[in-house]
Every structure is written in structure tokens, then in C-alpha cells.
Amino acid sequence: GKTLDIRYRRAEQVRMAILVGRKHGNAVRRNRIKRRLREVWRKKRPYLSGTWEVLILPQRTARNGSVSQWDEELSDLLKSAGLMERNMVLRSP
Template sequence: MDIPEYTRLKNNRDFGLVFRRGQYYPGRHVVLHANRSGAAQLRLGVAVSRKVRGAVLRNRLKRRLREAFRRLDVLLPNGYDLILTAKATAAKAPFDELQNEIKGLLARSKLLVHGR
């Protein structure tokens, strides 16, 4: 199951806004950028470094990040725009490690809601 189209950040303007105004949380394989949007829902953008060689590998990594995020989606509040940027090391990282890192970054950003 993929993230629905309407919850994705797609255009450059939205990405630029999150990069300029949002908070930055670096991890070993993934960097999280978070910005309060005030929108009715949570939106996610995924970017992969061009250092990950090959479009097929970059697209596969994007799918893995979206799936890891989807599994945590119910634990997150609405009204934020998030961008997950994968570093080159993420291409070789196991899925569980990526998911745990994303969960840790969300906890550091204080966006993870534990009571749900």
C-alpha cells in the first residue's frame, strides 16, 4: 500500500518552503526536514541523493522510504510537511534499519505521537 497521491509533496515550491523554513534532523542514512503547514493533513516528500547511482536504485529507495513512513503514519499529527532525504548509504541499509531511523528522527522532532 502506497501513500495516497494527495498526501505527497511534489512541486518545487513546496519542497523549497520546507527546506527554507523547516527544522532539520540529520540521521545516518536519512535526513528529515519538517515544517508546520497548518494544512488539514500530513504531507510527505521523498528525495534521494544523486550519489545513489542509477534511476532504478533511486526509485526503489524512494519506495522503501515511503513504505517505512506509511507504517508510522498513524502515529503522526496532521498539519505538517515532511521531507525525507536519503543519503547514499541508505541504498545498502536494511529496511528495518531505515524504518527505525525514520522513527527515531520523528521522535527527535517531537512529531511522533505515542498514545495512538
């Protein structure tokens, strides 16, 4: 995607990691990105098909992204990878 990328593999249980490098800024900025992405992931996790280990890699442009943009982009990435049902409609509150 434009601001996010994912890596995944089959696993015995669902697990997720977010890798935010120093190129994203100081610790405060990196932690803010991680907190927001964890919230986006929390909403998606119940809709995964199967058990996967997922690594979320925000791109440098993610610093300027919004949570709603990340939400939509992560849905698209998970669907295109076959980790989430394509016809699943997720609604953010």
C-alpha cells in the same frame, strides 16, 4: 541519522516527499529507495501528532541500509523532532 535526514514544517495537511539525488545511483536504484521509504512512511503516518510536511533525505549510505534500519531510524527522527509521540511503540509485521 546515519542513513536518513528529515526536514519538516507545519502544514494544513500531512504531506511527505522523498528526495533521492543522482548520487544514489541509476534510476532503478533511486526508485527502489523511494518505494521502500514510502512503505516505511506509510506505517508511521497514522502516529504523527499534528499535520506536517516532511521531506525525507536519504544519505549516500542509505544505499546499503535495510528497510528495518530505515524504519527504526525514521521513528527516532520523527520522535526527536516532536512529530510523533515518544512512548509510541510501533511494531512492524
